[in-house]
Amino acid sequence: MTTDEALYRRYLDGDEDALGELMERYGTKLTLYLDGYLCDLHEAEDLMIEVFAYLIAKKPHIRDGGFRAYLYQSARHMALRLLHKKRARNCFSLDALTEEPEARELVEETVQSAERARLLRTCMAELHEDYREALFLVYFEGLSHAETAAVMGKREKQVADLIYRGKIALRKRLEQEGITDAYNG
Numbered sequence: 001m002t003t004d005e006a007l008y009r010r011y012l013d014g015d016e017d018a019l020g021e022l023m024e025r026y027g028t029k030l031t032l033y034l035d036g037y038l039c040d041l042h043e044a045e046d047l048m049i050e051v052f053a054y055l056i057a058k059k060p061h062i063r064d065g066g067f068r069a070y071l072y073q074s075a076r077h078m079a080l081r082l083l084h085k086k087r088a089r090n091c092f093s094l095d096a097l098t099e100e101p102e103a104r105e106l107v108e109e110t111v112q113s114a115e116r117a118r119l120l121r122t123c124m125a126e127l128h129e130d131y132r133e134a135l136f137l138v139y140f141e142g143l144s145h146a147e148t149a150a151v152m153g154k155r156e157k158q159v160a161d162l163i164y165r166g167k168i169a170l171r172k173r174l175e176q177e178g179i180t181d182a183y184n185g
Contacts, residue, residue: 004067012059023052026068029141030075036136037079047082051075068143069150076151116179123173131166134159 004025010018027048034044051074062070124132130152137148138159149159 005064008062008067026071030071033072033141034075034079037083047075047078050078066150069147072137072143072151119174119177119179123170123177126173127166127169130162131169134162135166135170138163
């Protein structure tokens with residue numbers, strides 16, 4: 001598998017397919033990350049495209065090993081700028097209501113899994129913004145502490161502290177919602 005930085009260098013050297021591969025790798029993930037800020041999937045998609053458009057127009061120099069952090073940091077700044085212009089609003093998606101379980105899954109398992117996912121989203125939404133963002137970037141997006149620190153504009157130690165405190169706060173919220181087998185590590 002080609003590294004992000006190698007693909008970006010290929011793009012800078014004129015290989016348009018390399019940019020397409022980067023967009024395939026990060027398009028959906030970046031959109032979901034932005035949706036966490038904007039609570040509007042369509043706006044998140046538009047902003048994701050804007051992040052890549054900025055990359056195309058400006059062709060910034062990105063240090064080795066820093067492409068993913070740069071991408072998320074750019075997305076974060078654009079989302080915060082957009083939120084500054086608009087008032088944040090609650091999000092609710094009817095998409096989840098139209099999904100049907102696959103035949104091989106038991107309905108009870110599907111309902112229980114969907115309920116746990118809903119509870120996790122609800123509890124995550126109630127966390128302090130910094131906790132929520134650090135947990136999302138590390139556990140859902142798979143960024144390292146160093147990459148997360150670069151995205152959030154914090155030191156690695158601060159990110160480690162945010163994750164530690166965020167996990168404690170999330171565990172407490174999940175337990176209040178009746179999930180007692182929350183991760184204890």
